[in-house]
Amino acid sequence: xxxxxxxxxxxxxxxxxxxxxxxxxxxxxxxxxxxxxxxxxxxxxxxxxxxxxxxxxxxxxxxxxxxxxxxxxxxxxxxxxxxxxxxxxxxxxxxxxxxxxxxxxxxxxxxxxxxxxxxxxxxxxxxxxxxxxxxxxxxxxxxxxxxxxxxxxxxxxxxxxxxxxxxxxxxxxxxxxxxxxxxxxxxxxxxx
Amino acid sequence: xxxxxxxxxxxxxxxxxxxxxxxxxxxxxxxxxxxxxxxxxxxxxxxxxxxxxxxxxxxxxxxxxxxxxxxxxxxxxxxxxxxxxxxxxxxxxxxxxxxxxxxxxxxxxxxxxxxxxxxxxxxxxxxxxxxxxxxxxxxxxxxxxxxxxxxxxxxxxxxxxxxxxxxxxxxxxxxxxxxxxxxxxxxxxxxxxxxxxxxxxxxxxxxxxxxxxxxxxxxxxxxxxxxxxxxxxxxxxxxxxxxxxxxxxxxxxxxxxxxxxxxxxxxxxxxxxxxxxxxxxxxxxxxxxxxxxxxxxxxxxxxxxxxxxxxxxxxxxxxxxxxxxxxxxxxxxxxxxxxxxxxxxxxxxxxxxxxxxxxxxxxxxxxxxxxxxxxxxxxxxxxxxxxxxxxxxxxxxxxxxxxxxxxxxxxxxxxxxxxxxxxxxxxxxxxxxxxxxxxxxxxxxxxxxxxxxxxxxxxxxxxxxxxxxxxxxxxxxxxxxxxxxxxxxxxxxxxxxxxxxxxxxxxxxxxxxxxxxxxxxxxxxxxxxxxxxxxxxxxxxxxxxxxxxxxxxxxxxxxxxxx
Numbered sequence: 001x002x003x004x005x006x007x008x009x010x011x012x013x014x015x016x017x018x019x020x021x022x023x024x025x026x027x028x029x030x031x032x033x034x035x036x037x038x039x040x041x042x043x044x045x046x047x048x049x050x051x052x053x054x055x056x057x058x059x060x061x062x063x064x065x066x067x068x069x070x071x072x073x074x075x076x077x078x079x080x081x082x083x084x085x086x087x088x089x090x091x092x093x094x095x096x097x098x099x100x101x102x103x104x105x106x107x108x109x110x111x112x113x114x115x116x117x118x119x120x121x122x123x124x125x126x127x128x129x130x131x132x133x134x135x136x137x138x139x140x141x142x143x144x145x146x147x148x149x150x151x152x153x154x155x156x157x158x159x160x161x162x163x164x165x166x167x168x169x170x171x172x173x174x175x176x177x178x179x180x181x182x183x184x185x186x187x188x189x190x191x192x
Numbered sequence: 193x194x195x196x197x198x199x200x201x202x203x204x205x206x207x208x209x210x211x212x213x214x215x216x217x218x219x220x221x222x223x224x225x226x227x228x229x230x231x232x233x234x235x236x237x238x239x240x241x242x243x244x245x246x247x248x249x250x251x252x253x254x255x256x257x258x259x260x261x262x263x264x265x266x267x268x269x270x271x272x273x274x275x276x277x278x279x280x281x282x283x284x285x286x287x288x289x290x291x292x293x294x295x296x297x298x299x300x301x302x303x304x305x306x307x308x309x310x311x312x313x314x315x316x317x318x319x320x321x322x323x324x325x326x327x328x329x330x331x332x333x334x335x336x337x338x339x340x341x342x343x344x345x346x347x348x349x350x351x352x353x354x355x356x357x358x359x360x361x362x363x364x365x366x367x368x369x370x371x372x373x374x375x376x377x378x379x380x381x382x383x384x385x386x387x388x389x390x391x392x393x394x395x396x397x398x399x400x401x402x403x404x405x406x407x408x409x410x411x412x413x414x415x416x417x418x419x420x421x422x423x424x425x426x427x428x429x430x431x432x433x434x435x436x437x438x439x440x441x442x443x444x445x446x447x448x449x450x451x452x453x454x455x456x457x458x459x460x461x462x463x464x465x466x467x468x469x470x471x472x473x474x475x476x477x478x479x480x481x482x483x484x485x486x487x488x489x490x491x492x493x494x495x496x497x498x499x500x501x502x503x504x505x506x507x508x509x510x511x512x513x514x515x516x517x518x519x520x521x522x523x524x525x526x527x528x529x530x531x532x533x534x535x536x537x538x539x540x541x542x543x544x545x546x547x548x549x550x551x552x553x554x555x556x557x558x559x560x561x562x563x564x565x566x567x568x569x570x571x572x573x574x575x576x577x578x579x580x581x582x583x584x585x586x587x588x589x590x591x592x593x594x595x596x597x598x599x600x601x602x603x604x605x606x607x608x609x610x611x612x613x614x615x616x617x618x619x620x621x622x623x624x625x626x627x628x629x630x631x632x633x634x635x636x637x638x639x640x641x642x643x644x645x646x647x648x649x650x651x652x653x654x655x656x657x658x659x660x661x662x663x664x665x666x667x668x669x670x671x672x673x674x675x676x677x678x679x680x681x682x683x684x685x686x687x688x689x690x691x692x693x694x695x696x697x698x699x700x701x702x703x704x705x706x707x708x709x710x711x712x713x714x715x716x717x718x719x720x721x722x723x724x725x726x727x728x729x730x731x732x733x734x735x736x737x738x739x740x741x742x743x744x745x746x747x748x749x750x751x752x753x754x755x
Contacts, residue, residue, distance in 0.1 A: 056593045062602065073252075080256040118594060125592045148593065152601065156584040157252040159245070165602040166584070170245065172418040175548035177375030182543065187583050187604045190549045191245045191421055192253070 039087050041075040048094065048110060049074045049147075055117040056151040062165040065151055068158035074150045085140050093143020100124065162189050199225045199449070200750070202471055202486040204456045204501065207304025209719040209735045210492035211434030211442070212347065216743035217490070218445040222750075225484055226442075227454040229476060229493075230281070230300035233307065235435035239425030241275055249274045268295045269684055271308075276423050279308050285634040294642035295683035296496065302452055304494060305686070306433040308423050311400040311551070312576065313353045314729035315344050315364040319562070324725050327570055330524065330619040333724045334696045334705030337364070343737040350441075351432040351736065352407050354552075355399030363557040363574075363729070369405045371397050372416075375546045377538050377579040377607050378554050381668040385556075388667045393559045398552035398576055401432035401733075412440060420549035431551070453477050455635060459489060459514055459715060461506035467714045467755070468514075474635050488714045488746050488755060492739065495720030496525075496625055499691035500640055502702075502709070502717075503627050515692060515702045515709045515717075522626055524619040524693055525644045526726040528685035532654050534661040535610025536673035538579060545581060545604060553578030556611070556664075558728055560656060569652035570618065573728045575661060577611020609670055613657035616728040618649050619690050623682075644682045687731050689723035707742040714755040718742045 041049075050071030057065040065071075078090050097120075101109040104123070105116045112120070121144070128144040135142070155161040162168045167186040200222035203213045214226045232238070246252050253275045255267070263283045266272040271280050281298035288296060299305040318337040325332035341364075348367040356371040374382060374397055382395035402416045413429035413436055422431050429436035442448040453476040460469045460483065470485035491498045499522050503513035510516045558572035582605030591597045628641035658675045665673045695701020698710035703722050709715040718739040720731060727734075749755045 057598045058595055060595045060598070062598065064598075076250055077254075080258070081251055081254055083257065122592045122594075129589075152584065153252065155598075156601070157246045159247045162245070162247070165598065169547075169549075170243075170419065172548035175373055175418045175546070175550045177373040177378070177546045177550075179545050179547050180543060181545035181604070184603065185545070186602055187581075188545070188547065188549075189583070190419055191243070192549070 039079055039091055041079070045094065046071040046075055048098075051110060051117065052097065052121070052147050053151040053154070055114070055121050056148055057155050058114075063160040065155050067164075068155045068160040070151050070154040070158070073154035073158070074147075077150055077154075078146075086146070089140040089143055090146045093146060096143055097124065097147070156189075197470075197483060198485045199223050200486060201225075201488045201490060201746075202227065202484055203490045203492060204471065205229075205304060205492040205494060205497070205719065206302045206434055206439075206450070207299070207492065207494060207719070208306045208309070208434070208732050209739045210304070210490070211306060211438035212736050212739040213490040213492050213716075213718060213743055214442040214448055215438040216740050217747065218442045218447040220743065220747040221447070222747065223447050224442070225449040225451060225486075227456055227471070227473060227484070228302045228304075228450065228452045229455040230302065230452060232302045232450070232452040233279075233425070233435065235429065235440070236427045238435075239427055241424045242421060242427045244275075244424070265295060266297060268681070269297070271297045276308060276425075279423075279425075286639075287631060287633060288639045289628045289631055289641045291641055291643040292645050293681045294644050295681050296640075296642070296688075297683070297686050298494070298497075302450065303434040303439075307425055307435065309433075309732060310730065311402060311422065311431050312555075312730040313348075313351075313355075313366065313399050313401045313733040314555075315366055316340070316727050316729065316734055317362050317364055319362050320725065320727040320729075323571060324619075329570065329725070330621075331693070331695045331697070331700050331724060334694050334701075339705075340734070340737050340741065343741040344733065347733065347736040347740050350407075350409065351401050351437055351733075352403035352410075352413070353399060353733070354397075354402050354404045356396055358394060358396055358557075360394070360557055362559075362562055362572075366399065366733075368399075369403055369407075372400070372402070372404060372550055372552055373397070374554060375550075375579060376544045377541050377609060380541075381538075381579065381609060381665075381670070382554070384668040385664050389559075393556065393664065395554050395556050398555040400552045402430055402551060410437060410440070413437070416551065418548035418550060420551045422551050454482075455637070456493065456501055457481075457504060457637060459491075459501060459505040459712075460485075461509065461514055461712060463506075463509055466712065468712055474637075476635070479635060487750060488716065490739075490743070490746075491715060491717045491721075492719045495688040495691055495723075496640060498717050498719055498721040499625060500627070502692060504638075506712075510711070514715070515711055517711050518695075518698060518700055518702060520621070520693060520700060521702050522691050523621050523624045524690040525623040525625060525642075525682070525688065526617050526619050526690040526723065527644075527682045528614045528687045528726060528728065528730075529617055529646050529650045529654070529680055529682075530612050530614045530685055531678040531680040532615075532657045532676065533575060533577070533610065533612040534658065534665055534673050534675045535577075535608060536665050536670035538607035538609055538670055541607050554611070560660075567652075567656060569649045569656075571616035571649070571653070571728065573613040573615035573653060573657050575611040575613050577609065579607060579609035581605055581607050609665065611661060613654075613661065614685070614728055614730070615650060615653045615657055616726050617646065617682075619693070619725055620647060625691060642683075646680075646682060687720065687726070689720040689726055689731060692717045692721035693724045694722050695724060706745045707738060708755075716742050716746055 053065035053070035206228040281300040416430040505514035556575035560572040692702040
């Protein structure tokens with residue numbers, strides 16, 4: 001048996017902290033769930049998701065979410081991997097996020113300044129954190145959970161994210177179990 | 193009969209056991225055909241995904257709703273994934289039925305599960321071989337450690353096993369290549385455990401079939417490159433598989449014919465000579481039927497499928513199939529039980545990291561029910577686990593969104609350590625597989641029905657499996673230790689064993705001490721089906737040793753005209 005997932009399994013069973021840093025995923029977790037009904041995304045949806053993702057992971061000295069085409073990635077994952085409940089929650093979340101922006105700043109998310117976008121998403125993330133702590137396991141996630149998780153996963157599993165923001169070593173050629181680490185050194189990643 | 197359908201030996205299956213049978217039989221001079229039910233995968237060339245980075249997968253290696261719908265069995269655990277899905281058998285083409293839940297994860301292609309196996313490789317000890325007899329459980333093994341010791345060495349020298357010499361009676365050392373390294377945290381935990389338990393418990397590197405030094409006989413293989421991409425197939429040939437190791441050796445003799453797409457449906461039994469004449473095959477692509485003839489047959493189709501072939505053979509003599517006269521064929525299904533243990537956080541190593549993606553973890557050999565200890569269950573368990581720093585997938589509760597979060601996740605998080613126990617499961621007669629003739633596979637063949645469950649001994653053992661890990665981690669200074677006992681069904685261990693067990697008496701076993709079917713001496717079964725008990729260690733190395741031993745015996749008997 002392949003025990004590649006051993007630590008992930010241990011982590012999942014002990015409360016969802018992922019050891020070794022692979023991905024976590026809001027959908028795709030319940031094998032008995034209803035198959036998704038099919039959702040479609042337009043180019044403007046992707047542009048919207050790109051801006052949400054870029055606000056979560058902006059370009060700095062390292063690439064941002066738009067460089068990693070996270071908007072497009074989100075739509076693929078939601079269409080192909082999410083079950084119906086998660087698809088609906090994600091779709092509705094796009095509208096809710098835009099409405100929250102209008103209520104807070106008086107205009108749509110796409111028209112908001114980077115500062116206003118960030119202010120909004122910081123508030124939504126706080127709301128998400130509180131909601132996720134108290135929700136029942138059968139309840140859908142707070143919609144911002146999907147956006148945040150897919151951004152993190154999409155970015156760190158992209159070529160741009162791996163090569164630009166991590167210590168990407170596809171063929172290390174050796175193993176050293178005791179190397180010095182100083183704050184600021186990047187996380188080690190590979191092909192997986 | 194046509195000449196090109198006749199061989200000295202037929203090997204059914206091309207996984208770990210089949211590959212070894214082909215190698216040993218051809219090297220001892222026999223002309224052999226190896227029949228594999230699935231397609232061919234060529235070493236290197238067939239590993240399209242060996243170098244494929246995660247971003248080239250549309251779902252980054254995960255599973256889609258379509259995959260979940262197509263694989264009702266495989267979806268139950270990690271094998272359903274986007275990376276090596278083509279290495280796992282189709283659940284739709286190959287259905288089975290469940291009186292009780294059984295997770296059967298199969299690899300139907302040349303190499304079988306030797307391409308996707310976990311590569312953990314441990315010798316059994318005399319304690320394992322003697323346990324049934326000592327405790328009056330099931331039946332005694334017909335062989336002991338001494339019978340297998342030289343054969344372990346033989347296969348280890350060829351396959352290449354890395355590990356550390358520990359001199360433990362319950363876990364004999366192999367012939368090792370240089371050991372992979374425990375990391376700095378694992379070494380610290382190992383030292384603390386060793387000290388606290390006064391050397392009675394040890395944490396060592398997980399012994400695996402990876403090469404870490406040159407193997408003179410296999411120049412085509414290269415040392416492990418620490419990519420942790422094993423389960424995609426390794427173009428370096430760094431881990432043992434049929435393709436990387438035994439198949440090239442067998443092919444080099446010029447005596448091996450490999451025929452993929454060959455589903456062996458039955459062994460052709462001759463009642464006058466009381467021997468097998470050969471096998472009947474359905475071509476998986478054309479559905480045409482063929483026959484192949486030989487002096488001996490090695491059945492290495494994977495444990496449950498080897499039993500299936502026997503159940504379908506010679507039914508005019510024995511209604512329940514060839515080898516069923518004892519009433520044990522298909523019974524005593526064993527798998528290891530696991531997915532129980534503990535994990536926690538390690539402080540004080542923020543200035544330490546590691547380099548490379550090590551394809552093994554640590555191993556804690558069995559320590560229960562040894563040296564006269566008597567728990568409220570029989571046998572024992574070992575642990576497999578690892579310590580590592582959290583990666584980008586961790587929660588960073590103190591950060592919201594933005595550049596700070598991106599930067600934080602671009603650095604490693606704190607250290608964690610965790611593990612799962614692997615426990616021995618007892619052989620129970622009523623844990624069984626039978627033919628279900630009401631359901632047919634893609635080729636119109638009857639399927640297996642499963643009636644297998646873990647019982648009281650396993651349940652009691654799990655209490656210790658969980659608590660002992662928690663205790664050891666806490667003693668080692670690990671913080672916030674949490675226990676778990678996850679969903680665990682028979683089959684998930686992918687260590688199916690026992691359905692054609694070896695024994696000393698034809699009345700209570702299917703095979704004798706040389707893996708010969710009691711009722712048909714020129715048929716040998718050397719995969720997991722032959723196992724009389726389970727031990728708690730991973731079984732594949734023992735299949736290799738048993739297969740090599742049986743092959744040598746078979747060739748000697750052929751020379752003496754005894755089979």
